[in-house]
Amino acid sequence: MEEKKPYLYLNAFLAKDEHASLKASDFLKGASQVNAYDLDKNYGLEGKLFVKVPEEKKPKWSSFAESITGVPLNELANRSSAAVLIIKTATSTMAFTFGYGRFLVDAKYFVHDFGIKTALNTLNHDSLRSIDLLTLEDQPVQKKSQASRESAVEAFGVDISRDVLRAVTGSPKTGVHLKNISGGDSVYSFGAEINVGEISDLVDLLYSYYNNESYKSGFSWVDNIRKVKEKSEVNSLDKIILKKIKSKSSDVIVTLPEIVQWDEIHGFSFTRSKKSIKPTVETEDYFYNLDPGSVSIESIKRDRLFVYDVHENEFEYQIYKCLYFEHKESNKTYILFSGVWYEIDNDFVSRIDAVLAQINISNLIFPKVYIWKETKDGKLKSKIETEGDYNSRAANEYSYHLLDKKLIKSNRTTSPIELCDLMTNDKKFVHVKHRKGGSAGLSHLFAQGNVSAEVLLGDREFRKKARNVLKRVSSGLQDSVPIENFKSDGVEVVFLILGEDSKNLKDNLPFFSKVNLSKVFENLSQRGFKVTISGVGTQPRPNV
Structure with missing residues (x-):
């Protein structure tokens, strides 16, 4: 009977080809306090094992605990273990880390997409258990989604237009004799039944898994956002x-x-x-x-x-x-995140621009935003009119109805929402936001208009509460929102951006604001709403 091989869970890093000649110790951070061990010659392996010198630390709360008891608590101590195994073969050099060992290796020597690409090449694409995504925006959002059972990528709600796949976990595809595979950026993690003498063969196997393009059959969309690799x-x-x-x-x-x-x-x-x-x-x-x-x-x-x-x-x-950091050029947008530059696919940029071209400028007239300078604490500071002050002034000057800060509860949203900031008698709902807030503020603006319109269309109780608010603002205004048979036809959602003229507005939006606006436009247009945008520049505030 064949002896059962020991089961190990391993974390692997692939050294870049140009660093293959480095000594094993060079792959560790210079400040690492480790003991180095040669490998047993019986296995014929080239490499070294590095083990972090352990140190005991008392937790910060130990002094409080000792004060409250009045005696020393010697058993309160944290001790973490870490080790790194460096293995060299004729094909490549890899690091296998244990415990906190990943913090001992110097990341600059290792291939930055080894983990994620190898995982995609070895996973059954219908067996995913979790994925980590980075949504590229002015305020990048990192998400970890976990399924209750093995699922295809469609179950995780990936937005292939702006989500970068950072990590993935699942089961191996047929022919891959590893278990519990996960990969993210430079680290590839997996379980394997393996004898010590087989570690060199494992290095060569992992190298072959990385160096192919089989992921493209199910994950071709991950290339929509390209990593910039040219030095x-x-x-x-x-x-x-x-x-x-x-x-x-x-x-x-x-x-x-x-x-x-x-x-x-x-x-x-x-x-x-x-x-x-x-x-x-x-x-x-x-x-x-x-x-x-x-x-x-x-x-x-x-x-x-x-x-x-x-x-x-x-x-x-x-x-x-x-x-x-986001950098826009004439027909490309670059994003720096996690030490990697990304280029947004040109075809995707073109698709977004084609959608934006369908969005018309509103025919409503709005006043410009006031700017001025004032001295405070002996310093001259530039000031710009607040959204609240602007909305009040625009309502007064052009006879718009002021709904800013009038919140309405809905059981479809986590918190009360504004129907809009300004409203006309002929069912134009105007949402207002400063341009200076960047793409995060603009994303909020577009989301606000999208949620308001969706809830207005689908929530009878919300319409009932909205009518009460509208009636208090102006008698008869509530007729714009009937309780029953509300129709989107004839309703216009207007996005007003302060500090940017309408003429250049669409061209000058941050890239991911364009993505958000195009998605909101497509969603609301399909529901029958008219969606327009408008921008206003600045002017000096008149002397009061």
């Missing part, structure tokens, strides 16, 4: 973001490059202010200590975001991998 192109894009960082531009955001368990996080700090631990990641804190004259891409890559968990463990991320 010269990356260098050009790096120069653009460096210029933004030197000017401390609000276009650049520092954010965590991966999903974390927030209830496990104690706080964050940066390289030049390590002792200043904040409960959230603050981009301004990083910019505050930067010297624009000496900052470079290399220095940004040396800088770190430190993360502290409640168990006294300290992790770090390269700042470059924490940057989020």
Whole structure:
């Protein structure tokens, strides 16, 4: 009877080809405190095992616990284990990590898409259990979706126009003799029944799984958003973001490059202010200590975001991998996230522009937004009219009905919503937002108009409450929203953007605002609503 092989769950990283000649120890971060072990010569393996020198730390709350008991509590100690196995074969070099070992390896030496691509090439595409997505917007949203049973990708509600697949978990496809496969970015994780002497064959097998294109039969859409790999192109894009960082531009955001368990996080700090631990990641804190004259891409890559968990463990991320930035060119949009530049597929850009071309400019007339300067604490500051003040003034000057901040409850939404900000007698519902809020604010504007129209069409109780609000605003206005047989035909949803003329409005929207607007337009148009946009520029506030 054949002896049963031991079962291991492994995390694998593939070294880049150009680094194959490095010594095993070079693949670890320089500051790692480890013991190095040669491998048993009986197995004929080339490589080394590195084990982190353990250290015991008392948790932060131990002093409180000891104070309340009045005695030392020696059993309160955290101790974490970590190890890295480096294996070299004629084909490639791989690192296998154990425990917290992934934090010992230096990511710059490893292939950044090894985990996700190898997973897609080895998974049965109808057996997915979870996926991690990054939705590319001004405020990037990371999502982890988990299915109650093995499912195809369609079950996870992926938006292939702006979702980047970050990680995936599922069962192997026929012919792949691994178990519980998951992959994300550079790490490929799996279970295997394996003897020690078979580890070199496993390295070559994993390398072959990475170096094919079989994922395209079920996951071709993952290429809609392309990773920029050409070094010269990356260098050009790096120069653009460096210029933004030197000017401390609000276009650049520092954010965590991966999903974390927030209830496990104690706080964050940066390289030049390590002792200043904040409960959230603050981009301004990083910019505050930067010297624009000496900052470079290399220095940004040396800088770190430190993360502290409640168990006294300290992790770090390269700042470059924490940057989020959107750069628009004539026919391309580039996104930097998690240390990787992405290019949005040109065909997708064209499809979005084709939808935007169908959206007309509203024929309603709106006043321009007031701007002025005022002195406060001895400093001259530029000011712009608030949305609330603008809405009140527009209603007075052009006889619109003011519905701003008049909230109506619906059992279809998590919180009360505004029917709109301004309204006309002939069923035009106007939603207003400043352009200066960026794509996050504009996304909120389009979502607000979309939700309001959908609830108006589908929720009888909402229409009943809306009529009461409209009647208080102006007697007879409630007739625009009948309780029964409300029809979208003849209803116009208007998106008014403050601070940008209508003429250039569509061209100058942030790319993912264009995506959101096009989706809202298609959704509401299919439901029978008319959707238009309008923009207004600024003018000096008249002297009062």
